[in-house]
Amino acid sequence: MRIDIATAPGSHPRPNEDWTAVAAPSAGSGGTLIALDGVTPPRDGDGCVHGVPWFTSRLGGALTELSASRREMPLTEALAEAIGRTADAHRDTCDLSHPRTPQATVVMARWDGASVEHLVLSDSTLLLESPAGEVRAVVDDRLDRVPRSVRRQAAATDALRNAEGGFFTAAVDPGVASKAVTGRTPASEVRAMVALTDGAARWVEVFREGDWADCLALVRKSGPQELIDRVRAAESADPDGVAFRRGKAYDDATVVYVEP
Secondary structure (H helix, E strand, O other): OOEEEEOOOOOOOOOOOOEEEEEEOOOOOOOEEEEEEOOOOOOOOOOOOHHHHHOOOHHHHHHHHHHHHHHOOHHHHHHHHHHHHHHHOOOOOOOOOOOOOOOOEEEEEEEEOOOOEEEEEEEEEEEEEOOOEEEEEEOOOOHHHOOOHHHEEEEHHHHHHHOOOEEEEEEEOOHHHHOEEEEEEEHHOOOEEEEEEHHHHHHHOOOOOOOOOHHHHHHHHHEEEHHHHHHHHHHHOOOOOOOOOOOOOOOOEEEEEEEE
């Protein structure tokens, strides 16, 4: 088994709001992968006294424990329970009704000798490579379906956050787990997998430096940090977002490479 991880904040002094973990072997066989991308709060606050890094570490810790130690539990149930646990941990101190209460995108994968399960919620990405070298991107594209003109307006975007017809993130409601993109692939059909938060996926989705197969090949050959370094170089070459329009000049970036 090979596991390589790299993560970096988008800009200082703001902390890295991504969170990731790999447990292997989990429950005696196979493994589990978790990658979260915390949603940056607005400048006027999000109703929480703890902050997004606190939220992603709480959610990620619960997800790792549940997915690794309770392999009979479907990933959707693990996510639902982890969201509930995390919400309960700050329900008495924070305004969880705030539309921008701490929340995160989610990538999960769990594997054993028989299969690879996956779950993706919101705009992070999971790449699955077959033994023949074919790469499939598992994505939840609901945020991409929101018109760009709407996404430029915070209030309009928040009205679609965790709402039917909009897009979903892991925040307060355990029910959003049922909205995730899920699936199962025979283990014999997965040679490698890569989890990417959207700050790392920019190499493909924003800067168009290559396709998903190129991305996975780069990470395998040169490691996750090389992908992040190339994203940072592209961001620095266009700091004002003139050539490549994007919400943030620099974004937190996390890359996890696993060969089960």
